[in-house]
Each structure stands twice: as structure tokens, then as C-alpha cells.
Amino acid sequence: xxxxxxxxxxxxxQIVEAVAAEAARVGAAYxxxxxxxxxxxxxxxVFEREVAVFFVATGSAANGLAMxxxxxxxxxxxxxxxxxxxxxxxxxxxxxxxxxxxxGLPGAAGKLDIDALEHAIAGLSPPSExxxxxxxxxxxxxxxxxxxYSLEEIRQVGEIAHAHEMPLHMDGARVANALAHxxxxxxxxxxxxxxxxxxxxxxxxxxLAAEAVVIxxxxxxxxxxxxxxxxxxxxxxxxxxxxxxxxxxxxGLWLDLARHAxxxxxxxxxxxxxxxxxxxxxxxTGNEVFVALRRDNAERLRAAGxxxxxxxxxxxxxxxxxxxxxxxxxxxxxxxxxxxAIEMLR
Numbered sequence: 141x142x143x144x145x146x147x148x149x150x151x152x153x154q155i156v157e158a159v160a161a162e163a164a165r166v167g168a169a170y171x172x173x174x175x176x177x178x179x180x181x182x183x184x185x186v187f188e189r190e191v192a193v194f195f196v197a198t199g200s201a202a203n204g205l206a207m208x209x210x211x212x213x214x215x216x217x218x219x220x221x222x223x224x225x226x227x228x229x230x231x232x233x234x235x236x237x238x239x240x241x242x243x244g245l246p247g248a249a250g251k252l253d254i255d256a257l258e259h260a261i262a263g264l265s266p267p268s269e270x271x272x273x274x275x276x277x278x279x280x281x282x283x284x285x286x287x288x289y290s291l292e293e294i295r296q297v298g299e300i301a302h303a304h305e306m307p308l309h310m311d312g313a314r315v316a317n318a319l320a321h322x323x324x325x326x327x328x329x330x331x332x333x334x335x336x337x338x339x340x341x342x343x344x345x346x347x348l349a350a351e352a353v354v355i356x357x358x359x360x361x362x363x364x365x366x367x368x369x370x371x372x373x374x375x376x377x378x379x380x381x382x383x384x385x386x387x388x389x390x391x392g393l394w395l396d397l398a399r400h401a402x403x404x405x406x407x408x409x410x411x412x413x414x415x416x417x418x419x420x421x422x423x424x425t426g427n428e429v430f431v432a433l434r435r436d437n438a439e440r441l442r443a444a445g446x447x448x449x450x451x452x453x454x455x456x457x458x459x460x461x462x463x464x465x466x467x468x469x470x471x472x473x474x475x476x477x478x479x480x481a482i483e484m485l486r
Contacts, residue, residue, distance in 0.1 A: 141446035141477050142470075145344075146314075146427060148447070149470035152346030152397060158387035159348065159380055171195070171378040179382035182389040183340075183354060188327040192361035194353040195381040196373040199313045200229040202339035204236035204350045207276060208367045209337065209355065210307050214267070215240040215275025217309075218260055220252050222284050222453045224311060236371055240275060249422060250285025250454075252277075254296055275387040277301040281329070282318040283455055286428030286466075291324065291333050298334020307360075309337035316345045316398035317426035331356040342388055346397045346471045350384040397471035400403050401427040404469035404478055411482030418485045421456040421464055428465045432458040433485075438465065441484055 144150055167173030180193045196202050203225050207217060215237070219225055221244030225233050234240060245260055247253035257277065267273030279297055282288045289297075294310075301308040310330065312318070315338070319329055330338055338354040353368075355361040368374050375381060390395045405427045410428075411418055417437040421430040430451060433441075441448070451466045458464050469478070 141441070141444065141481050142473070143467040143481070144365055144447040144449055145468050146401065146470040149344075149472045150345070150443060151348050152393070152471060154387045154393055155384050157251065158383040161165070162380055162383040165188055167379045169376045169378070170374060173379040173382065175379045175386060176382040178264045178406060179385040179389075182386060183352070183389065184423060186326050186389055187330065187354070187356070188325070189331065189356065190358060192355040192358040192364065194361075194364050195375065195378055195385070195444045196351050196368065197349050197375075199224070199231045199311070199339060199341050199343070199351050200343050201351050201371060202341070203229065203311055203371050204232045205364070205367055205371060205373065206309055206337050206339050206353050207233050207278075207363065208236050208371075209353070209364050210276050210309070211237045211240060212273060214269065214272040216264060216272045217242050217278055218245060218257055218274065218280040219243070220229070220247050220250060220280065220283070221245060222250060223280050224276065224284060224313065227453070241272060249287040250280070250283030251287060251289060251293065252279055252297055254300070256321045257297065257300055261300070265291050265304070274304055274306050276307050276309050278311060280311040280313070282314045282321075282426040282428070285422070286424030286426060286430060288318045288321050288425045291322070291328060291387065294329065294333040294335065308334050310335045310338045312338050313341035314344055314426060315341055316394045318404050320395050320398040321425045336360070342394065344470070345394060345401070347384045347388055350381050350388070351445065352385070398427070401469045401471050401473065404473040404475070405429050405467075407475060407478045408482065409469060411478065412485070415485040421458070422454065427469045429469075430454060430456070431465050431467060432456065433465050434462050437485055438463055441481060444480075444484060
């Protein structure tokens with residue numbers, strides 16, 4: 141019963157097979173192979189336009205380099221106060237940008253509050269050498285609270301960013317889970333809704349170590365090759381990352397994997413309704429479920445080998461005899477695992 145994180149999951153067989161097949165071949169280094177070009181072409185096909193794609197190893201590298209690509213001296217990035225760039229990346233964005241400031245803003249259910257965003261932007265207008273200048277707006281899809289922005293919500297954030305001549309960045313560590321929930325095209329949820337640059341996550345959803353920065357206007361990507369190299373994220377054998385993305389994006393595998401993870405989370409949510417020792421702390425949609433769990437039930441689950449994390453963010457109040465925990469399902473989660481956990485909670 142592994143619900144600690146989708147990072148704990150293994151790799152999808154199709155991904156492993158693709159890497160193994162490439163291991164017997166030779167190819168040009170540093171992104172120059174035919175397979176690298178094929179993988180980039182798949183991104184362009186998926187997003188229905190020519191895009192610039194830069195492979196990296198981690199989501200933190202993707203976020204830091206995405207912000208570096210739009211960096212300005214004295215720049216301020218507007219984002220949710222609980223976002224991963226603030227809470228989970230050890231100052232990586234600040235380091236890779238050479239000092240850009242992350243301004244964390246409130247918002248219910250892990251989503252940026254529109255009024256708070258407009259107020260914060262207004263506070264830096266006009267720009268000043270004393271307080272800096274707005275550089276970018278970033279949203280997380282799906283959010284750190286397990287919720288998903290609607291297309292209209294993304295458009296609203298994008299319109300505000302663009303009105304102030306700032307790009308909109310999407311941290312898509314679980315972008316496939318969000319897409320699987322919304323059941324819209326990748327283009328509709330990104331550039332058609334106003335997203336300019338995307339941190340495209342795949343490791344959580346069946347890949348080995350494959351993330352990417354996707355820039356929807358290639359003309360804005362001129363500095364990225366240099367930024368990526370300087371950050372130590374240009375792989376000599378880049379084709380092994382390309383092999384993963386080639387398999388991942390082929391025939392919709394990435395969305396099939398995400399749909400399964402989401403379905404397992406839905407199964408867990410439904411099971412919680414019949415439990416007297418646990419309940420969903422707030423409504424979620426993708427593959428994360430936040431649960432107020434009675435302490436004795438938490439101990440019983442852990443004793444049976446269940447893995448999950450206690451959670452300290454989100455603002456939910458729980459009873460004195462309960463704790464707030466996060467359950468995360470993955471492409472490899474089985475119905476038996478979910479059912480076993482539900483049975484113990486009952």
C-alpha cells in the first residue's frame with residue numbers, strides 16, 4: 141500500500157523498453173540524434189504547434205530554468221504561497237535566476253486568488269529599483285493541494301499577466317493528471333489559455349528521470365541552450381531522455397497512465413465515504429487525496445505497511461484525535477492496494 145508519492149513508483153514497462161532498445165544503438169550526443177529530433181517533434185504534435193523543448197533531469201531544474209529564460213534584473217515572480225518553487229526547491233529558482241524574488245500569494249484550494257494577484261502586481265507598479273519589477277506569473281497544474289485550474293481560471297491568470305507584459309508559466313509536474321481530469325487537449329490547457337512556458341513533468345507518471353521546459357514561442361528560447369548548459373542540465377546521452385519521451389507521448393500513453401492514477405484516487409475517495417475513521421479534508425480531483433485520518437487508523441495502516449505522508453499545509457482543521465495526511469496514487473497503483481486501505485479504514 142504505497143501512497144507516499146508518485147515519485148516512489150517505478151517506471152512504466154514501455155518506458156523501460158524504449159531505453160533498453162536505445163542502449164544497443166549509437167547516436168549523436170548532446171541532443172543531436174535523430175531520436176532527439178523525433179521526441180521534440182512529438183511535443184510539437186501534442187501541442188499542435190511548433191514548440192522549443194529542452195530536456196532536463198528534474199522538475200526543480202525545469203522550474204528554475206523556465207524562470208531563467210524570462211529573467212529580469214530585480215524581477216519578481218508572482219505565485220501561490222504553497223507552490224513547489226517556494227516550499228520544495230531549496231531556493232533553486234532564486235539561485236538559477238541570480239536573485240529573482242518569489243512573491244507567495246494566497247488562494248483557496250492551492251489556486252492563485254485573482255484579486256490578490258492584481259493587488260500584488262499593482263504594488264510593484266510602476267517598477268522601482270527599490271522594490272523591483274514584475275517578471276512572471278506562475279501557476280501549478282495540478283496544484284499542490286490536489287486541485288485543478290479550469291480553462292477559464294487559467295485564462296484569467298494569463299490575461300492579468302499579459303496585461304502587465306509578463307509571461308505566464310505553468311509548473312506541470314502533474315500536468316498529465318490535470319489533463320486527464322479536464323479531458324481537454326494539451327493545447328487548450330496551455331498556450332491557447334495563455335500559457336507561455338511550461339515545466340513538463342513526466343517522472344511522476346512513469347518515466348525514469350525525464351522532465352522538460354517547453355516554450356510555446358520558439359523565438360523566446362534563444363538563451364535557453366546556454367542557460368541549460370550552465371546549469372549542468374545538458375546531457376551528453378540526451379537520446380536516453382528522448383527515448384522516454386518518444387515512448388511516453390506515443391499513442392497517448394502518458395494520458396493513459398495518468399487516467400489510471402486518477403481512477404485509483406477516485407476509488408479511494410469513494411471508499412472514504414464509507415469510513416468512520418477518515419474523511420476527505422477538502423475536495424480534490426487528480427491523483428492526490430488529502431485525508432483527515434484518526435490517529436489509531438493511521439497507526440493501523442502504517443503497521444500493515446502502508447506508506448503516506450503527514451501534511452502541514454492547506455489550512456484544514458482536523459479533530460484533536462486526527463492528523464492530516466496525503467495519499468498519492470500512481471500509474472502503478474492497483475485496485476487491491478486501494479481496497480486494502482479502505483477496508484482497514486472501515
